Amino acid sequence: MQAIEVAEPGGPEVLRPVQREQPVPGAGEILIKTTAIGVNRADLLQRQGHYPPPPGASPLLGLECSGTVAALGPDGSGWQAGDPCVALLAGGAYAEYVVAPAGQVVRPPEGVDLVTAGGLIEVAATVLANLDLVGLRAGERFLVHGGAGGIGSFAIQYAKAVGAEVIATAGSPEKLDYCRSVGADHALSYRDDWPAAVESITGGAGLDVILDNMGASYLEDHVRLLGTGGRLVVIGLQGGRKGTLDLGRLLAKRGQVHATSLRPRPVEEKAAICARVAERVWPTITDGRIRPAPQTTFPLAEAAAAHRLLESGDNLGKVLLLPQS
Ligand SMILES: NC(=O)c1ccc[n+]([C@@H]2O[C@H](COP(=O)([O-])OP(=O)(O)OC[C@H]3O[C@@H](n4cnc5c(N)ncnc54)[C@H](OP(=O)(O)O)[C@@H]3O)[C@@H](O)[C@H]2O)c1
Numbered sequence: 001m002q003a004i005e006v007a008e009p010g011g012p013e014v015l016r017p018v019q020r021e022q023p024v025p026g027a028g029e030i031l032i033k034t035t036a037i038g039v040n041r042a043d044l045l046q047r048q049g050h051y052p053p054p055p056g057a058s059p060l061l062g063l064e065c066s067g068t069v070a071a072l073g074p075d076g077s078g079w080q081a082g083d084p085c086v087a088l089l090a091g092g093a094y095a096e097y098v099v100a101p102a103g104q105v106v107r108p109p110e111g112v113d114l115v116t117a118g119g120l121i122e123v124a125a126t127v128l129a130n131l132d133l134v135g136l137r138a139g140e141r142f143l144v145h146g147g148a149g150g151i152g153s154f155a156i157q158y159a160k161a162v163g164a165e166v167i168a169t170a171g172s173p174e175k176l177d178y179c180r181s182v183g184a185d186h187a188l189s190y191r192d193d194w195p196a197a198v199e200s201i202t203g204g205a206g207l208d209v210i211l212d213n214m215g216a217s218y219l220e221d222h223v224r225l226l227g228t229g230g231r232l233v234v235i236g237l238q239g240g241r242k243g244t245l246d247l248g249r250l251l252a253k254r255g256q257v258h259a260t261s262l263r264p265r266p267v268e269e270k271a272a273i274c275a276r277v278a279e280r281v282w283p284t285i286t287d288g289r290i291r292p293a294p295q296t297t298f299p300l301a302e303a304a305a306a307h308r309l310l311e312s313g314d315n316l317g318k319v320l321l322l323p324q325s
Contacts, residue, residue: 002323003060003095004303009049012304012311015061023058023092023099025073030105032085036118036297037093038064039306039319040150041236042263046091047307053091054264061303062093063263066108066118070097084108088121088274090263094303096323103271109282116292119318123154123293124281125273126235126262130211131158132276133258134231138163140208141227143198145218147184148175150293150318151235155211156184157290158281164209167201169194171313178316182291195221206230206253216243226255234259293317299325 003020025031043061045051053059069083079085079102086108087093087100108117136142142159146152147168159166160183168184170176171191179187186201188194198207206227212218217239222232223246230253245257262270284290294317298306306319 001096002300004300004321006047006059006061009047012047012307014047015304015307017301017303020095022097025071025076025099027074028076028102029073029099030069030076030079030085030087030102031071031073032065032067032087032098032100032105033070034065034067034093034096034098034118034323035114036066036116037062037300037321037323038119038122038150039303039310039321040064040122041238041310043094044307044311057090058092058098060092060094062091062095062098063089064118064120064122065089065093065098066114067098068114069105073099076102078102079105084114084117086117086121088125088262088270094300094321096300101267101271103267104274106274106278106282109285111286112292115297115320115322116295119150119295119320120285120292121274121277122262123150123318124277125270126151127155127158127211128277128281129262129273130233130235130258130260131155131162131209133260134209134233134256136162136164136209139165141165141167141202141205142209142211143167143169143207143225144211145169145190145213146171147179147182147187148316149213151211151213153178153182153293153317154290156182158284161284161289167198167207175316195225198225202227209233211235214239216240219243219245223249223255223257226250226253228253229255231256231258235261295320297322297325299323
C-alpha cells in the first residue's frame with residue numbers, strides 16, 4: 001500500500017510517499033481501506049519530532065480517517081466488509097489501509113459523504129469530551145479561540161446546540177465572518193485587545209467556560225476573565241506550556257483549570273467517547289444543527305502540501321488527504 005513516512009524530523013519536505021506492507025488486524029481490530037484522512041495540528045508537531053506516538057501506536061502520522069471495512073481481526077463482529085466507517089486513531093492514518101481498535105470505529109453520520117466524514121471524529125471527540133468534562137450548560141457564556149479552525153468551528157456549533165452564549169476569536173476578517181456564519185454570538189480578533197472586549201461583553205460577570213488552544217500565553221487573561229465557578233480547559237499549547245497561575249484569583253472564584261489530551265487515553269476510554277459522539281453528535285450533523293467545516297483536499301502523496309497549508313494559517317476549516325486521487 002501507499003503510505004506517507006516521516007523521513008526524519010523536520011519541515012513538510014520530510015513527508016515522503018513510500019510503499020509499505022498492508023497492516024493485519026489483530027484480535028478486536030478492524031482493517032479500514034481509507035477514503036479520507038483528516039490532517040490535524042498534532043500531525044505537524046509529530047512531523048517536527050515534538051509529539052511522539054504513544055507506546056504501541058503506528059509510527060505513521062494520522063489521527064482520524066473515513067473509509068470502508070476491508071477485514072476483521074479474529075473475534076471481530078458487528079461489521080461486514082465494505083461497510084462505511086470512521087475511526088479515531090492513535091496514529092497510522094496516512095496510508096491506504098489502517099488498523100483500528102473496533103471500539104474506535106463508528107458508522108459515519110447519516111447523510112454525510114465519506115470524504116467529509118474523514119475530518120469529523122477527532123474534533124467531535126475532543127470537543128465533546130472536554131465540554132462534557134467541564135459541564136457546559138444552556139445559558140452559560142463560552143469562549144473558544146480559533147473559531148474558524150477545525151476545533152473552533154465545531155465547538156461554536158456544539159456550544160450553540162447546547163444553548164450557550166458563544167464568543168469566538170479568529171485572526172482575520174474573513175475568519176471572523178465565518179465564526180458568525182456558524183453561530184458565534186460575538187466574534188473578536190485575537191490580534192486586538194480581545195480580553196477587554198470579552199470583559200465588555202460579559203459585563204463583569206465573567207466567562208463560565210473557556211476551551212483553550214493557547215495555554216501559557218493566555219493563562220493569566222483566562223483566569224482573570226473566568227466568572228464565579230468558571231472552568232478553563234486547556235487542550236492546546238500553541239502559546240507555550242509554562243505560565244503563571246494566580247491561585248488566589250482562582251480560589252476566590254472557586255474556578256477550575258483542566259488540561260487534557262485525547263490521543264494517549266486507553267482504548268476503552270476512547271471507545272466510550274466514540275460511542276458518545278455517535279449517539280449525541282452525529283444526529284446534530286444529520287439534522288443540520290452542526291455543519292461540517294469547509295474542506296481543502298489533497299492527494300495522499302501531496303501530504304507535504306497539506307502540511308504547508310495548515311502551517312500557513314491561511315486555511316479555513318479542515319484539511320483532508322485522499323488516497324484514491
Ligand atoms: N488536547 C487534545 O486532545 C486536542 C485534540 C485536538 C486538537 N487539539 C488542539 O486544539 C487546537 C486546535 O486544533 P485544530 O485541529 O482546530 O487546528 P487548526 O485548525 O490549525 O486551528 C488552530 C487555531 O489556532 C488559532 N490561533 C492561532 N494563533 C492564535 C492566537 N494568537 N490566539 C488565538 N487563537 C489563535 C487559529 O486561528 P486563525 O486560523 O483564525 O488564525 C486556528 O483556528 C490545537 O492547538 C490542537 O493541538 C488538542
